[in-house]
Amino acid sequence: MAKPPIRKPKKKQNPLKTAKVEHVDYKDTALLRKFISDRGKIRARRVTGVSVQQQREIARAVKNAREMALLPYSSSAR
Amino acid sequence: MRHYELMVILDPDLEERTVAPSLDKFLNVVRKGGGAVENVDIWGRRRLAYEINKKAEGIYAVVDMMAEPDVAKELDRQLNLNEAVLRTKLMRPGAR
Numbered sequence: 441m442a443k444p445p446i447r448k449p450k451k452k453q454n455p456l457k458t459a460k461v462e463h464v465d466y467k468d469t470a471l472l473r474k475f476i477s478d479r480g481k482i483r484a485r486r487v488t489g490v491s492v493q494q495q496r497e498i499a500r501a502v503k504n505a506r507e508m509a510l511l512p513y514s515s516s517a518r
Numbered sequence: 519m520r521h522y523e524l525m526v527i528l529d530p531d532l533e534e535r536t537v538a539p540s541l542d543k544f545l546n547v548v549r550k551g552g553g554a555v556e557n558v559d560i561w562g563r564r565r566l567a568y569e570i571n572k573k574a575e576g577i578y579a580v581v582d583m584m585a586e587p588d589v590a591k592e593l594d595r596q597l598n599l600n601e602a603v604l605r606t607k608l609m610r611p612g613a614r
Contacts, residue, residue: 467525467580508525508607509566509576 452489464497466504469511476502480512519553522583522590523611526597527576527604530563537577540602545581547593553585570604 461471475483475498482502485495505511528537537560545555561578570576585593594608 504607504609506567508527508605509568509570512567 454490454494455488464494464501466501466508466510468501469505472498472502472505472511476511478515480515519584519586520590520610521612522585523609524581524583524590524593525607525609526579526581527566527570527606528579529602529604530573530575530577532577532602534562534577537579541579541581544593544597544600545583547596548583548585548589551586551589551592553583553589555581555583557582573604576604 455474475488477483482499488495502511506513541558548555559580563575564578566574566576590608594606597603597606
């Protein structure tokens with residue numbers, strides 16, 4: 441019986457670690473824009489490759505930024 | 519006494535020169551309440567991601583201060599009563 445080949449998931453680089461960010465601030469829109477799609481949605485963790493805690497922090501920052509009209513709730517691109 | 523960070527979006531029809539003095543008048547509440555205003559950063563005019571009160575722009579300002587919780591809340595309340603203020607956000611940066 442041949443075992444099905446085990447696909448090793450490619451380990452993604454943690455983008456926050458590479459950017460040396462310890463605290464995600466809702467005012468830093470340039471950083472937060474990396475974590476939203478072009479339609480304004482928050483990117484999933486499997487896409488962003490950050491830790492659970494960091495993803496939560498990012499989500500909260502994005503939502504705060506949206507409240508202050510720094511980021512769109514949704515963009516009508518298409 | 520706690521550290522607060524307050525972000526305010528002001529009406530874009532205001533003269534940009536008058537922003538600092540009028541904002542300072544609001545911050546007197548903090549000084550009277552025994553707090554201290556550490557830093558006032560006026561970002562200036564900026565495009566809003568979506569319209570607020572039919573306005574496409576806003577004048578952003580960020581205030582760092584030390585204040586009692588009641589005082590900070592009172593300042594937020596007074597800002598929201600003012601018509602030149604489109605939106606405010608009062609946050610405690612250290613709190614998690």
